[in-house]
Amino acid sequence: MKRYSAFAVAREAFRHHTGWERAWRSPEPKSHYDVIIIGAGGHGLATAYYLGKNHGIKNVAVLEKGWLGGGNTGRNTTIIRSNYLQDPSAAIYEKARSLYEDLSQDLNYNIMFSPRGVMMLAQTEHEIRGYQRTAHANTLQGVATEFISPKRVKELCPIIDISGPRYPVLGALWQPRGGTARHDAVAWGYARACSDMGMDIIQKCEVTAIKQEGGRVTGVETTKGAIGCNKMGIVVAGNSGQAAEMAGFRLPIESVPLQALVSEPIKPCMDVVVMANTVHGYLSQSDKGEMVIGGGTDGHNAYTQRGSFHHVEETVRALIETFPMISRLKMLRQWGGIVDITGDRSPILSTTPLDGCFINCGWGTGGFKAIPGSGFGMAQLMATGHSPLTEQFGLNRFREGRFIDESVAAGVAH
Amino acid sequence: MLILTCPNCGEAKDETELHAGGEAHLKRFGPGSSDADFEAYLFERENPKGVHFERWHCAPGCGKWFHAARCTMTNEVFGTYSAQTTEPPENIKDAITAKRPGWHWRQFS
Numbered sequence: 001m002k003r004y005s006a007f008a009v010a011r012e013a014f015r016h017h018t019g020w021e022r023a024w025r026s027p028e029p030k031s032h033y034d035v036i037i038i039g040a041g042g043h044g045l046a047t048a049y050y051l052g053k054n055h056g057i058k059n060v061a062v063l064e065k066g067w068l069g070g071g072n073t074g075r076n077t078t079i080i081r082s083n084y085l086q087d088p089s090a091a092i093y094e095k096a097r098s099l100y101e102d103l104s105q106d107l108n109y110n111i112m113f114s115p116r117g118v119m120m121l122a123q124t125e126h127e128i129r130g131y132q133r134t135a136h137a138n139t140l141q142g143v144a145t146e147f148i149s150p151k152r153v154k155e156l157c158p159i160i161d162i163s164g165p166r167y168p169v170l171g172a173l174w175q176p177r178g179g180t181a182r183h184d185a186v187a188w189g190y191a192r193a194c195s196d197m198g199m200d201i202i203q204k205c206e207v208t209a210i211k212q213e214g215g216r217v218t219g220v221e222t223t224k225g226a227i228g229c230n231k232m233g234i235v236v237a238g239n240s241g242q243a244a245e246m247a248g249f250r251l252p253i254e255s256v257p258l259q260a261l262v263s264e265p266i267k268p269c270m271d272v273v274v275m276a277n278t279v280h281g282y283l284s285q286s287d288k289g290e291m292v293i294g295g296g297t298d299g300h301n302a303y304t305q306r307g308s309f310h311h312v313e314e315t316v317r318a319l320i321e322t323f324p325m326i327s328r329l330k331m332l333r334q335w336g337g338i339v340d341i342t343g344d345r346s347p348i349l350s351t352t353p354l355d356g357c358f359i360n361c362g363w364g365t366g367g368f369k370a371i372p373g374s375g376f377g378m379a380q381l382m383a384t385g386h387s388p389l390t391e392q393f394g395l396n397r398f399r400e401g402r403f404i405d406e407s408v409a410a411g412v413a414h
Numbered sequence: 415m416l417i418l419t420c421p422n423c424g425e426a427k428d429e430t431e432l433h434a435g436g437e438a439h440l441k442r443f444g445p446g447s448s449d450a451d452f453e454a455y456l457f458e459r460e461n462p463k464g465v466h467f468e469r470w471h472c473a474p475g476c477g478k479w480f481h482a483a484r485c486t487m488t489n490e491v492f493g494t495y496s497a498q499t500t501e502p503p504e505n506i507k508d509a510i511t512a513k514r515p516g517w518h519w520r521q522f523s
Contacts, residue, residue, distance in 0.1 A: 241461035252457030254436075255486075299434035300416075302486045303463050309415060310430050343457050399453040 001196040003108050023188060024068075024195035029202050032228035033061045035382065036220060037235055038207050038243060040064035042073040042183075043360055043367065044235035045190035045201075046375020047382070049107075052197040054376070055383035060199040061229075062191075063222060065206035069187030072237050075305075075337035076368040077260050077282065077294040079273050081118040081178035083145045085134050086404045088392035089346060090141040095389060096373025100181060103372060109189030111181045112287070116271050118178030119148075119156065121322070123167040123278040131173035145175045157272050164321050167278055180273060180284055186371055210246040216355040217247070233358045233382055238303065238338025240361035249353045251361070252343050252398050257307035257336040258297045258365050259315075263329040265289030279318030283326075291326060293319060297339065297365060307336035339364050343398065345407035349378050349390035358382050359395070416484075421494050423476035435469030438481045439501060439522070463487060465510055465517040467502055470494075483510055 002008065002021055012019050035051060037044045040062045051057040064070075080100055082093035104110050122128045131147055138145040150162045153172045162169035191201055202224065209221035210232070219228035234243045238255040265288050275282040282294040295315035298308050312334055320327045342348060342362040347370070349360050360378045363370060377389030392404060416429040436459075443455040460466070466486045471479050481499070483492040483506050492513065493506045501522050510517055517523055 239463070241459075242463055250454070250458040251461070252453075252459065254459050254461050255463075300429075300468060300484075301437075301461060301466060302489060304487065304489060308429060310428075398457045399449055 001192070004110075023192040024201055026203065027200045029061060029063075029200065029205065029222070029224050029227050031226075032219070033200070034059040034229070035231045035233065036060075036227060036229040037062045037233045038220070039071075039234070039236040040068045040187070040191065040201055040203065041071050041235065041237060042069065042187050042190065042371035043237070043363070043374050043378070044233070045187055045194055046371050047233055047235055047360065047378040048194045048199055048375075049190045050376045050379035051383060052194065052199060054379055057383055058197045058199060060194070061227065062194065062199065062201045063205045063207055063220070063227075064201070064203045067203050068191055068201060069184055072337040072339065072367060073187045073371075074184055075260065075335055076183055077284065077292050078180040078183045078368060079118065079178070079275075079282065079284065079294075080113070080181055080369040081175050081273075082143050082369070083118070083120070083134060083138055083173055083175045083178070084406060085137050086346075086406060087141060088404050089406055090138065090143050092373045092377060092389050092393070093370055094141070094143050094373075095376060096370045097177065099372035099376065101177075103181075103186070103189070107189035107193045109185060109192055111185040111189050113179065113181040115177045115179040116273065117156065118175045118273040118275065119153065120173040120275045120277060121153070121160075121169050122171040122173070123169060123276065125170070127278060128170050131171070134173055143175070144177060145173055148172050148174045157270050157274055159269055159323055159325050160274065161322060161324050166321065167276075169322070178273065183368055186368075190375075207243070207246070210243070210354075210357070212248070212354055217357040231356045231358070231382055233360060233378065235360045235378070237361060237363065237367065238340050240340050240359065244352075244359070247352065247354050247357055251348070251359075251395075253340045253348075253362055254301050255303060255338050255340050256297045256300070257302050257304055258339045259295040259307040259311055259334060259336045261293050261295065261312060261315075261331050261334040262286070263291040263293070263326070263331050266291070266329070269325070276318065276322050279322060281315040281319040283319055283323060290332065291329060297341070303338050305336050305338055339367075341365070344403035344405045346404035347374070347393055348395055349374065349381060349387075349393040350395040351381075352395065416489055416491070418470060418482050418491060419494055420470075420472040420475060420478070421480050421496055422478040423472060425472075425475055427472065427475060431472075431474055433471040433473040435471050435479065438467040438469045438497075439520070460520060462519060465492070465514055465519050467519060467522075469497065485514070
């Protein structure tokens, strides 16, 4: 693989850009791999990358039924933060956030990480107490956050109306090193690095059955034929239930659509990410100038990838009260992704009842921010059988009543 | 917009006038049951890609619960029926079979 650099840009400029290589190969599947990862989204590719980089396991195939990064990796609102309340969550999300800091250098691919700061508005007395508690917890966990005053909120983000009639801004939880990254680039960067290590990324290859012998996984049937493996990782987000059914176990997961929308591009007007959980909407401005708006999940299961229309109205109505200046904006696009939600709103990174088969799912509404940490921990779990990052996120926590309860901690989809 | 007809009051309701109540026909396991049964009852869900049976609450309407059969891939509604049942009635199953031959959902297909 030729490295990307300022020199490479100059060199190609002199030869009409004829020397750029494809970022990753598109090989046909081999008959057997050491490890098969199902799902070439951010989490799956990151898992493959750290298997190779940290554990030297490079005979890996990443199978994708659609196209690379075409699921939730390409559908989220690109927010990165780690201001969680529970210790296991803070550990894995902060690991992810810290890996994002130099991921562009690590992958030699510009993922456009922008630590512009994330602000979670407190708009009720309960939220003030909740976020102060989170700020104290984050101090103990080594996550840099602070609780800031309404005056500071207004300084950091002048377009907020802090004296809103129903929900005035009473303060905010501020994480200065949170921010955004280019979501597609994260998948592309990992894919390029995986391909460079000799891993096979096989797109348009749907897994139709998972084969097992004596309680141990032996391979998969796919639309491109049978492929054998020693170990398998299922990293398929909203489709986890289907994959688990093929592998012969059930999951504590339900799949629902989560929506987002973007406006027409406007001049730069906010350089932080703002989340308003009481009114339930979040807002940031992309590098192109579009206002990126995250909305709510549907109450009922669906795989429609579009979501119920009334959520758009609820989200926009809520945001207009806090950001009056966006009331005349036209919305360009609206879409949905299928998120896999667990009972305690925390992910599952775990061994499964099927030997050799591991699962990474349940990231629900907040998976993008976790991609590097999730891949790092999942790779460690798959290679060594144990990872301090993932040990609290096992499937067995539901039977044991050992929840990592972020649904109560956040009070909202995250 | 998803529109469901409440079988209790007979009104066709938008989803904004209803409250989704999750998977229907869960069998309750309480004290004295095995850990595996209790865990499955509390947490494990069918989460099908296709035919689904689910509970809805006619919240600002008649205030009663009912069940609906719906496709989670298309949001096509096959029918709604009383919540006072332990399995979907035959006419609902027939309506599903007519449109989704070979469907399966736990032991009811």
